[in-house]
Amino acid sequence: MNIKKLAEKLQLSITTVSRGLGGYSDVSEATRKKIIKFAKKYNYSPNPNASNLASRKTNTLGFVIPLYGLNSNTLNQASFFEFISGMSNKINSENIQFIMKFANTIDEEKKAYDNLIKVEKVNKVILHNLKKNDPRIKFLQKNKINFVGWGRTQGRINYPWVDLDNETSTNLIMQYLYDRNHRNIAFINVDDKYNFAYQRKQGYLKFLKKNKIKFKKENYISVSYEDPDQVALVIEKKILNNSKITAIICSTEYSAAGAIKACNKANKKIGIDISLITFDGNIVNFITSPSLTAITHDRKILGSKAIEILTSETKIKNNSHYLAKPEIIERGSVLTLKK
Amino acid sequence: MNIKKLAEKLQLSITTVSRGLGGYSDVSEATRKKIIKFAKKYNYSPNPNASNLASRKTNTLGFVIPLYGLNSNTLNQASFFEFISGMSNKINSENIQFIMKFANTIDEEKKAYDNLIKVEKVNKVILHNLKKNDPRIKFLQKNKINFVGWGRTQGRINYPWVDLDNETSTNLIMQYLYDRNHRNIAFINVDDKYNFAYQRKQGYLKFLKKNKIKFKKENYISVSYEDPDQVALVIEKKILNNSKITAIICSTEYSAAGAIKACNKANKKIGIDISLITFDGNIVNFITSPSLTAITHDRKILGSKAIEILTSETKIKNNSHYLAKPEIIERGSVLTLKK
DNA sequence: ATTGTTTTCCAAAACGTTTTGGAAATTAAA
DNA sequence: TTTAATTTCCAAAACGTTTTGGAAAACAAT
Numbered sequence: 001m002n003i004k005k006l007a008e009k010l011q012l013s014i015t016t017v018s019r020g021l022g023g024y025s026d027v028s029e030a031t032r033k034k035i036i037k038f039a040k041k042y043n044y045s046p047n048p049n050a051s052n053l054a055s056r057k058t059n060t061l062g063f064v065i066p067l068y069g070l071n072s073n074t075l076n077q078a079s080f081f082e083f084i085s086g087m088s089n090k091i092n093s094e095n096i097q098f099i100m101k102f103a104n105t106i107d108e109e110k111k112a113y114d115n116l117i118k119v120e121k122v123n124k125v126i127l128h129n130l131k132k133n134d135p136r137i138k139f140l141q142k143n144k145i146n147f148v149g150w151g152r153t154q155g156r157i158n159y160p161w162v163d164l165d166n167e168t169s170t171n172l173i174m175q176y177l178y179d180r181n182h183r184n185i186a187f188i189n190v191d192d193k194y195n196f197a198y199q200r201k202q203g204y205l206k207f208l209k210k211n212k213i214k215f216k217k218e219n220y221i222s223v224s225y226e227d228p229d230q231v232a233l234v235i236e237k238k239i240l241n242n243s244k245i246t247a248i249i250c251s252t253e254y255s256a257a258g259a260i261k262a263c264n265k266a267n268k269k270i271g272i273d274i275s276l277i278t279f280d281g282n283i284v285n286f287i288t289s290p291s292l293t294a295i296t297h298d299r300k301i302l303g304s305k306a307i308e309i310l311t312s313e314t315k316i317k318n319n320s321h322y323l324a325k326p327e328i329i330e331r332g333s334v335l336t337l338k339k
Numbered sequence: 340m341n342i343k344k345l346a347e348k349l350q351l352s353i354t355t356v357s358r359g360l361g362g363y364s365d366v367s368e369a370t371r372k373k374i375i376k377f378a379k380k381y382n383y384s385p386n387p388n389a390s391n392l393a394s395r396k397t398n399t400l401g402f403v404i405p406l407y408g409l410n411s412n413t414l415n416q417a418s419f420f421e422f423i424s425g426m427s428n429k430i431n432s433e434n435i436q437f438i439m440k441f442a443n444t445i446d447e448e449k450k451a452y453d454n455l456i457k458v459e460k461v462n463k464v465i466l467h468n469l470k471k472n473d474p475r476i477k478f479l480q481k482n483k484i485n486f487v488g489w490g491r492t493q494g495r496i497n498y499p500w501v502d503l504d505n506e507t508s509t510n511l512i513m514q515y516l517y518d519r520n521h522r523n524i525a526f527i528n529v530d531d532k533y534n535f536a537y538q539r540k541q542g543y544l545k546f547l548k549k550n551k552i553k554f555k556k557e558n559y560i561s562v563s564y565e566d567p568d569q570v571a572l573v574i575e576k577k578i579l580n581n582s583k584i585t586a587i588i589c590s591t592e593y594s595a596a597g598a599i600k601a602c603n604k605a606n607k608k609i610g611i612d613i614s615l616i617t618f619d620g621n622i623v624n625f626i627t628s629p630s631l632t633a634i635t636h637d638r639k640i641l642g643s644k645a646i647e648i649l650t651s652e653t654k655i656k657n658n659s660h661y662l663a664k665p666e667i668i669e670r671g672s673v674l675t676l677k678k
Numbered sequence: 679a680t681t682g683t684t685t686t687c688c689a690a691a692a693c694g695t696t697t698t699g700g701a702a703a704t705t706a707a708a
Numbered sequence: 709t710t711t712a713a714t715t716t717c718c719a720a721a722a723c724g725t726t727t728t729g730g731a732a733a734a735c736a737a738t
Contacts, residue, residue, distance in 0.1 A: 002694060013718045018696060028716060045458050049388040050694035053723045067424045077416040085406050088441040092450075100439050102427040111431075119384050228625040253622060261626050264603070283592060283622045285568040287600045341724060352688045357726060367686060389724035392693045 001044045010038050021046070046096060052121070060097040061272075061310065062122035064112045066129055067104050068146075076253070078282055079299050083150065086303025094311055117143055124310045126150055130161075130195075144277070148309045150302070151195060152321070160320035162306045164297045166196050169326040170203030173249055173277055173295055176328055178211065179294045181337035182247040186219045186239045186260065189251040197222075200251055218242060223255055227234065231258030232265070240266045240274070246337060247275035256292065275334040290332030297324040340383045349377050358597055360385070371393060388389070391460070394539045399436040400649065401461035403451045406443050417621055418638050422489065425642025433650055435463070456482055462647045465489055469500075469534075487648045489641070490534060491660070499659035502646045503636045505535050508665040509542030511587055512616055512634055515667055517550065520676035521586040521614065525558045525578045527570075527598065528590040536561075539590055539618075557581060559587030562594055570597030571604070579613070585676060586614035595623045595631065614673040636663040 007014045012031065020027040020035035027035075039045070052058045065080070091098050099120055100288035103109035113136060116122045117257035125147040127136055132153050140147045141159075170187070177185050192198040201220075208215050221238055223231045235258055239245055256278035263270050270276045270288045277293045278285065285292040305322040312320070346353045351370065356616045359366040359374035366374075378384070387447035391397045404419070426459050430437050438459055442448035452475060455461045464486040466475055479486045480498075488500035509526070531537040537619075547554050560577055562570045574597055578584055587594035602609050609615045609627045616632045617624065624631040644661040651659070 005696075009443075013719050014695085015697085015720095016716085019717090022696080026716060031716080043457075046696095047694050048393070049392040049459065051696075051722090053386070053388040053392060053725085054694075054696040056696085056723065067420065067427070077420055081406065081416055084441050085443060087479060088406070088443060092447065098438075099439070101437070102423050104424060108427075108431065118382075119387065121386075170598075229630065232625070232628075257622055257626050261628055264626075265628050283596055284626070286571070286625070287596050287626060289571075289600055289604050291568065343724075353725085354688050354690095355686085358687090365686060368687080385726095386724050389693090390726075391724040392695085393724075395726085475725080567684065629729085 001042045006038060006042060006044050010035060027283040036161060058121050058123055060099055060120060060122040061124040061276040062116035063100045063126045064109055065100060065102050066109055067102050083303040084298035086300035087307050090304050090307035126306055146310055148306045150306060154195060154198065158318050160309050160318060162302045162322040164196060165325055166199035167203035170324055171207050174207035176205060177247045180334060181339055184244040185247045185249060186245045187249045188235065188255045189222050191222050191320045197251060201327055225254060228254055228258055231255055235259050236262040236266055240268060250278040252279060253281045253284055256281050260284060260287060271333040271335060277334055288333055292333045293331045294329050295326050296328050296329060299324060340381045345377060345381060345383050349374060390621065397460050397462055399438055399459060399461040400463040401455035402439045402465045403448055404441050406441050413558050421638035422642040425639035426646050429643050429646035465645055485649055487645045489645060493534060497657050499648050499657060501641045501661040503535060504662040504664055505538035506542035506647055508634050510546050511665055511667060513543060513546035516586045519673060520678055523583040523585055525584045525587045525596045527587060528561050530561050536590060555617045558584065564593060567593055567597055570594055571600040573600050575601040575605055579607060589617040591618060592620045592623055595620050599623060599626060610672040610674060616673055627672055631672045632670045634665050635668060636665050638663060
């Protein structure tokens, strides 16, 4: 079924059918309804190729996933799926076309963006893993393509974005531990060149400051993703050997795994001898007994908000943004200390 | 840049440029080279919308990801990314367009396939999580759309597929354990309605038979994905309480996590008091000390083979297939018993 | 030199839409 | 009732390709 046949069935011109479906005001409500009815009946939907071609524009969302950075920066697998899941509802209901590309290298990533803009002519983009002064931003702004950042950079931001509220997260955790009388809290983070790690560090530091707790260098460590065993070793040496530390915050599931290993090795029972709280941790959170208390964010909403911003009727404001609120899931790995 | 302008630059007709780029034999080698040179120079690539429209066909691969089944059937997140990663090289080099859809429900999944075929007019599909007598197969065969299964069903198969060699995997593991003098080996599987689980069970059973070891009902348990804590409990009760069992095979990362928890609770040291070997387990494999010995498959190749089958010049044979070979990564959670 | 083949090229039609610029029909205003 | 304004519709052009059905040019055979 194509528009021509549908127009014949309806005894209307092709133009009217097209405009009716497009919701233009120059077709009466009555005929519009009839057109929609027939379109449904004959299961018609416009050929996107013809449509894009004729209108000289697309309604396509482009999205490049940097495979090379998976699990070694802001993108982890679980968060990807949640984000996508949140997006997909909106995408389906808004009838947006959706092109996703996967890049195994930085070079491929560059090519992928080029292709999206120049060949596929997408009009919306989700930008992941933004860097400071990211060239993609200028590129997109120059080409007047709507985009929203998944994650954001530091400092002044002149583009719309969605992100986890990382600073609040660590603040929340610190408060949670503080309320349970922990005063020497170790924070195992990753390199703060990653924004999420930087933000989490800020939350940690600000809480200390607010409560007039001195920052102890030895309580904060930054580990790499690369060698998990190394992580366990570092934790064992620097954290577990420090008898003052009563609680550990892990910034990633990997470091939580490392912490668990270190604790096992040092024969410290999590939730009894030492408290542990981790970000996310879908898999590791139930290995300990009692299971790990964790902090999570609703990343589904992040995905749907991103689409919302991109499709908002009004011209996208450069300060639209959304912060996913954190939530602590209590499971029992945090001990309440005596005063 | 479009084909018309490029033709002007080349002082050739649009037809010749199009056919030259398409590699047709009715344009001389000399002009073809010149065309390609100019196309590169002016950074021209055909508008896919116009191209699809004019040729009445596409070169598009469709792929529906069932989000609802994530981590609760054959699809887990890590395998998805590996598969995709393997695909993407081929996709880029073969200049295939690629549409991926995500379905949160079975209903959405159905709609997604419909959309791919009828609206997007894809000519290639990757089918995931195949069921016996899967209606999608008939649907695609009827519409003469090339497809390849990621995973396969049991029994006679009349379509091309790629899959893990699950039967060999368990066979390999069993041999590995047997060589180290384990005779009472527990296998923690998931419901064998999932084909991969069924195949793994077959490998386990066949090994027993071949080596004339009696199958002991109490050594085989099937656990669900839903409640990880429950898994740990079952393992503790049924496996760890059975003093004859010297080694455990875990079919999924989740059950390995459950096993670790159970061992911790029962105070059994993995790699010392009991041996453990798991499928995959990117995250859990380094929690224990020594780290978990695991069996993995190269899922990247699975992805690239899938594309290879779909793009093979010759008409796709219904018996093309590829089995990813397993490999044991020794880490130290398996003990060699004394004879 | 003529004819037949093969190679190399091209004009025009087609793909299925959207958009433009107006025409016809209806309603409102005078 | 006539004119003006508004509403509702439509024919034709355009989008950037591919494909069809030859035509022209080059080469080969006689």
